Amino acid sequence: DGGITQSPKYLFRKEGQNVTLSCEQNLNHDAMYWYRQDPGQGLRLIYYSQIVNDFQKGDIAEGYSVSREKKESFPLTVTSAQKNPTAFYLCASSPGYGYTFGSGTRLTVV
Amino acid sequence: AQSVTQLGSHVSVSEGALVLLRCNYSSSVPPYLFWYVQYPNQGLQLLLKYTSAATLVKGINGFEAEFKKSETSFHLTKPSAHMSDAAEYFCAVSEYNFNKFYFGSGTKLNVKP
Numbered sequence: 701d702g703g704i705t706q707s708p709k710y711l712f713r714k715e716g717q718n719v720t721l722s723c724e725q726n727l728n729h730d731a732m733y734w735y736r737q738d739p740g741q742g743l744r745l746i747y748y749s750q751i752v753n754d755f756q757k758g759d760i761a762e763g764y765s766v767s768r769e770k771k772e773s774f775p776l777t778v779t780s781a782q783k784n785p786t787a788f789y790l791c792a793s794s795p796g797y798g799y800t801f802g803s804g805t806r807l808t809v810v
Numbered sequence: 811a812q813s814v815t816q817l818g819s820h821v822s823v824s825e826g827a828l829v830l831l832r833c834n835y836s837s838s839v840p841p842y843l844f845w846y847v848q849y850p851n852q853g854l855q856l857l858l859k860y861t862s863a864a865t866l867v868k869g870i871n872g873f874e875a876e877f878k879k880s881e882t883s884f885h886l887t888k889p890s891a892h893m894s895d896a897a898e899y900f901c902a903v904s905e906y907n908f909n910k911f912y913f914g915s916g917t918k919l920n921v922k923p
Contacts, residue, residue, distance in 0.1 A: 803852050
């Protein structure tokens with residue numbers, strides 16, 4: 701079945717470490733997105749990519765980086781510059797008329 | 811820029827009662843509007859979407875929403891709540907090219923037996 705796979709489901713990071721969240725889709729969608737979700741704040745856009753080898757900053761890109769080397773993959777790196785990284789991270793893809801979401805990765809800084 | 815306001819961060823209804831979740835948007839152009847549902851520690855699942863066709867949109871699980879341009883609203887309703895409807899619901903608006911979605915802050919629905 702087609703879909704979006706996010707891994708791992710739970711991730712723990714020590715302060716000062718970079719960590720990479722995986723997002724893979726087999727839906728042949730051109731566009732992919734990363735959102736951060738915090739309680740009571742809805743979803744906030746971190747980065748998005750509409751085509752391979754191109755991506756744009758969203759509303760809260762500071763402390764994050766992405767790459768889009770393949771159509772199927774859009775990994776997100778949470779760097780040590782992100783001061784409050786503990787959150788639920790959601791990846792989504794779109795063929796141009798609506799989103800399909802992954803099941804999310806919960807990142808906790810310990 | 812687009813924005814979405816969901817009135818009420820928590821809504822509680824009895825099983826069998828009407829569900830009404832409110833969503834208002836701000837947009838200078840005709841928007842596309844969506845409702846998503848999220849169960850704990852899961853991604854978002856599309857309930858329904860409005861893309862400038864019929865103003866009354868029917869979705870999955872018995873939910874529907876009505877687009878009212880004069881009120882800039884897109885409220886979600888269900889005639890009879892079920893225990894399995896307990897979840898968090900998000901309203902979203904997108905620009906005409908669907909490149910970016912803007913989400914409301916979410917409404918948690920509690921269904922009492």
